[in-house]
Amino acid sequence: MQRTYNKNDRLAALRLLLTQNEMSSQDEVIQALARQGINVTQSTLSRDFKRLKVAKAANGEGNYYYAIPHETAYKRQHNPLRSTQGIVSEVTQNIQNAYQGISFSGNMAVIHTRPGFANGIASNIDSANLKDILGTIAGDDTIFLVIRDGASHIDVIDQLSAVIPDL
Secondary structure: OOOOOOHHHHHHHHHHHHHHOOOOOHHHHHHHHHHOOOOOOHHHHHHHHHHHOOEEEEOOOOOEEEEOHHHOOEOOOOOOOOOOOOHHHHOOEOHHHOEEEEEEEOOEEEEEEOOOOHHHHHHHHHHHOOOOEEEEEEOOOEEEEEEOOOOOHHHHHHHHOOOOOOO
16 A cells, blocks of 8 residues: 655655766656655646745756755765654755855955856755845855845855855
């Protein structure tokens, strides 16, 4: 008898799957979920991707794969879990290795990252609702920040250090 999964179970399984594997097509994701007993249609998967803010990220070889922006800088698990339990405790964040530097010009800043990490870090910055950062625009390895008028660069660095360890 096939187990029925609710939306939260399905999203947790999808999050786990994408943090542990580099998958480059929706068909590949659908098949991997099916192997876990979770049958989804392409339209359901697309809605789930939107809900999780899934994006394409580049790996070290220049290939693109689906990643969850808040977790694109997470270490991939070499021994994938078969359960959706313990997702948060099993996925270790590794953003400090992605950050390469920051430069300021007036009320703007540019953060440089390793290739493929800018979107995840920018998403974390936006989600943190930092009081002196009005918004970000991310490329593959560069993040453009607009800083609130009057904010000091030291204050911005202090606020960013809550999001980017070892800034």
